[in-house]
Amino acid sequence: MIVAVAVLATVSSAPAVPQFVVDERVGNPAALTAIAEEQWTAMAELTARVIGAPIPHAPITVHIVPGRELRSSEAGTSRYGRIELRTGASEITTALRHELGHQYLWATCPAALDDRLFHEAFALIVSGELTRWDEADVTTPQAVRVLAEASSLDVPKSRAAIARLIRESLTDSIEIPRTMALRLATCSSNTLWRPLQVNELAPAERAYSDAFVVVNRHSGELVTFDGAVDTAMPFGSVLKPFIVAGAAGAPTLKPVHGDVNWECGDALPSQLTAAQALARSCNGYFLTWGRTTPAAAKFGAYGAMLTALGLPRLPNAMSEAIGITPTLALTPRAVAEAYRALALSSPTTIAALADTARFGTLAGLGLGVEHVVLSARGASDTNGASNVHMARAFKTGTVRNPQSRPLVGWLVQVTPDHVAVSTFAGRQPRDFAVQAAQRLTAIGRRAQERRVGVQVFGLVGASQVTVECRGVAMRGADVVQTQAPVPLSSVLEDSEFICLGAPWLARVGGSAPGSSTVAGAARRSSSFGAENTRDYAGTFARAELPASNASDDTTASPRALRARRGSEVIFTTSLGAYAAGVAHQEGGMLHGATREALVRVIAHNAYEPRHAHRPICDTTHCQVFKGTMHLGDDDARSLTRSIPYRGWLPFALGGDAPWEKAVDVQEITRVLGSNAAQLRLGPDYVTFIRTTDDTADESVRVRCEVIRNALHLLSCPTSVAPGPNTWMFRGKGAGHALGLNLIRAQLSAQSADSLLQSAFGPAPRL
Ligand SMILES: [Zn+2]
Ligand SMILES: [Zn+2]
Structure with a gap:
């Protein structure tokens, strides 16, 4: 009863909504007026909640008219008292709400007139656009960079970046970032307005940061990275596979009913193997195991590797090893390196993680299905292009605060060619797994990674x-x-x-x-x-x-x-x-x-x-x-x-530079046999006569390339002059003269495709 009275009192003392005049070319005037009035009231209530009292403003009239000079990226624009909207735009309601955000600040907070970042951030919050931008595509550092370089904040790229930063500081109970709320409180006072800075939305020092790092499994090359890949963070469940792989034998355990740590997903089997426990990232399994075998928490043989990669010390208990107690930290790059070694040394553990997307922590996201790139020449390829048919392995991890809110989410992905590690501050792996998977898939398609x-x-x-x-x-x-x-x-x-x-x-x-x-x-x-x-x-x-x-x-x-x-x-x-x-x-x-x-x-x-x-x-x-x-x-x-x-496909340096070389007769005898004579040099084959032991002559035909190699000639010779002690060979260019002649190609002006065609013939139709 008292509450209701208080609400009534707030509403009755709130400033009247503006008078809205809607041009019917924009849309149904009655409907748009209703939306505008409702939005204005919502904004007044929001600021009242945030700063404790409504902000008064003078009565105004707002005209809503069709946009005449809107850029293609804009759905609306406004100046004080006038909103222009793109007619027929699919998101006209959102655009209206956004522009009303600007109108509201102009009416209530003239001091913020020139603060573009504050204005845009406020409009994004009140219009409901924060969830609209696919902010998983942009990390915090990227967002800061975009805004530092942006010439306009009222464009999609900038809006996405602002949305990314704001979302991190919002929770159920915080509707506007604190730095903005403090400014709203000064709107109607005479204090000097301090323009909002990008880094106030993204504090520089944070324990939990976004990172993305991809390592090639074969070469160990850092394929791509951005964000805090070298910032040590608590790792949640991410190291559980090393507990299993490092153990002499991991147990099969019976779930304990009623234990919250054993709430490990739907259709829990009556007995849980280590592989099943990994896919489900089941804390109960590991804690039960740790009670009977405390040493398992030390990662077995992998303990030395993890400490060499930067783990400050080995865990004292299973709760530390599985990250429930977030006392230990590791960098995203170190986690990627550790998984590279794990993939090589324990393929069965990686195989178990392929079930994460099927019935484990990432089930139901459609991540299980994957086209593994096969070698162009099929599975019989001896020089294994990535032709192992393997579903992608995932390991998730979430570090939570005491209220169980996610502080950082981890996602490890292992494909035949890569290990990728992502962290996202304030989010759970399920929320960004699809985007992270797609990002790795795009990289994985490149031939250079095989x-x-x-x-x-x-x-x-x-x-x-x-x-x-x-x-x-x-x-x-x-x-x-x-x-x-x-x-x-x-x-x-x-x-x-x-x-x-x-x-x-x-x-x-x-x-x-x-x-x-x-x-x-x-x-x-x-x-x-x-x-x-x-x-x-x-x-x-x-x-x-x-x-x-x-x-x-x-x-x-x-x-x-x-x-x-x-x-x-x-x-x-x-x-x-x-x-x-x-x-x-x-x-x-x-x-x-x-x-x-x-x-x-x-x-x-x-x-x-x-x-x-x-x-x-x-x-x-x-x-x-x-x-x-x-x-x-x-x-x-x-x-x-x-x-x-x-x-x-043969290739050689080639070119046309003349050369000559004298070869000893003994060497000729070693290579061609005794009494070789009538040497005839063709472009591909050399023929000659040699005398065999039973005095019969024998005609021999050998690939020129064989003779060239054996006699260490620069290229297939074009002439030979036999002498009593040495034979003089002469020729042009370097190499076997087969296939692609590199020096000649460099001197020509042909495209790569026509060079290949000149060297290897017309491309067969596939
Ligand atoms: Zn705007
Ligand atoms: Zn070879």
């Missing part, structure tokens, strides 16, 4: 190579100390050797100082001596070479045979990092269309079965690779254009 394997160091041997990890070196779940360079052969095993947070630094023992060409190595002060150090961003593993099958090619040198045999060292990285590395070696000086053609050929060849069931090698037998490099934007664009050919 896995590529390379047989490396086959010529020199693993014992001649030393490697060093400046991050955290891991094999399986174990941290391996490699602060100093170690011989690769001493650490090479069948399971992958991975360096978290940094590329491997490798040095080939035999290389002379200054001979290394990897750009960027020089700026490092490596214990190796920078000039010899190459980046290998990826993992090393051993794959036993098959028993040497005797080559029928008697002309090949031992070195060439070794190159063709491959290497027991398998290096795995991303296609982008590999292609950039090869392009640097094979055509570092090339640019434009030639570079594009080369990069596309390199990427195509990366998946060709040049070594039967093994990946390609790193020598001239395949394509020269001496370490990964960062893929530039132009090369990334090139990789989006595929190649319509099949099979290995």
Whole structure:
């Protein structure tokens, strides 16, 4: 009763609403007047609630007329006493409410006349537009940047940014950000108006921040990041998978009825396995487990990795490990690195997380269905493009305040190529999971992200190579100390050797100082001596070479045979990092269309079965690779254009520069056999006569490329002059003269597609 009287008193003392004059070309005058009056009353009540009393204003008349000079992005505009609306606009009511927000401030708060940010923020709040903008697309730092650079605040991009900032400071009981409420209170006083600043809406110091970071699983490259990726935050449930994967054996437990921690989603099974507990992120499971096995809270073998990645200490109890007690913190980037190692060492744990979207914490959002990009050449592809059919794995985490309001939400996504970690201040994972998933999907489609394997160091041997990890070196779940360079052969095993947070630094023992060409190595002060150090961003593993099958090619040198045999060292990285590395070696000086053609050929060849069931090698037998490099934007664009050919596509430096080389007769005999004569040189084949032991002559036809390799000639020779002690070979250009001639391409003005067509013939219709 008393309450009702008080409300009546407030309403009766509130200023009258303006008189609204509606042009009927805008819409039904009676209906629009009713909306306007209702909106005005709501705004008066809102300010009364916020500052304790209504703000008085003089009587006014507001004309509502059709907009004549509206920009395409505007649904309405106004000046004092006059609102222009786009006729026929679908959101005319929202536009009217928005413009009434401006009218209300002009009427009640003339001091705020020039405060554009305050005006726009107020109009967005009272019009109900805050939820309209898809604010998950813009992070807090991005919003601050947009507003700092915006020339107008009354455009969609700016409105979305303001909405993003305001939403963070609103709760059920706070209807207007405090900084704005304080100003509203001074509207009718004579205090000097202080214009609202962007950073007042987004305080600089906050424990919980938005972040998005994507790491390539194969190379470890930071694919993209923004926001507070290096800010340590309490991690909620995000580390639960490491408890399961690190344990010797995780139990199957019976849910405890009536225990709030066991309220773990619909249709809870009568027995919960660790995999089911992970998908449902069931606190009850982990707390019950921790009571019988307290040590499980220390992440088992993964404890050392997590502390190496920045966890201040191991948890003292299960409640700390699963984030119910938010005493420990980790950065989003460290969480991404940890999951990269987990995906490699415990695929079954990742597989369990694929159920999160099916019947776990993200069920019902439509996230379970996914098209995994298969290799263009199908599942039989030996150099595994991402052809593992795997549903996306998700892990959610929510850090709550004592009132159970979310302080920050975490979302981890694991795909065949990536680990992505998102944090969102003040939100639960379910609220932003779809947007975060879509953002990763867009990145995941890029060809440069796919896995590529390379047989490396086959010529020199693993014992001649030393490697060093400046991050955290891991094999399986174990941290391996490699602060100093170690011989690769001493650490090479069948399971992958991975360096978290940094590329491997490798040095080939035999290389002379200054001979290394990897750009960027020089700026490092490596214990190796920078000039010899190459980046290998990826993992090393051993794959036993098959028993040497005797080559029928008697002309090949031992070195060439070794190159063709491959290497027991398998290096795995991303296609982008590999292609950039090869392009640097094979055509570092090339640019434009030639570079594009080369990069596309390199990427195509990366998946060709040049070594039967093994990946390609790193020598001239395949394509020269001496370490990964960062893929530039132009090369990334090139990789989006595929190649319509099949099979290995040869390329060589080429050009037309003449050369000559004298070869000893002994060498001729070794390669061609004794008494070789009548050598005839064709563009593809060389024919000659040689005498066999039983004195019969034999005609031999060999690919010119074989002879060129064996005799170390720059290209297939065009002439030969046999002499008593040496044979003089002459030719033009460098390389095997097959396929793409890079120097000639660079001198032409052809597009990349026509260069490829000249080299490999017309594109077959697909
Ligand atoms: Zn506005
Ligand atoms: Zn090869």
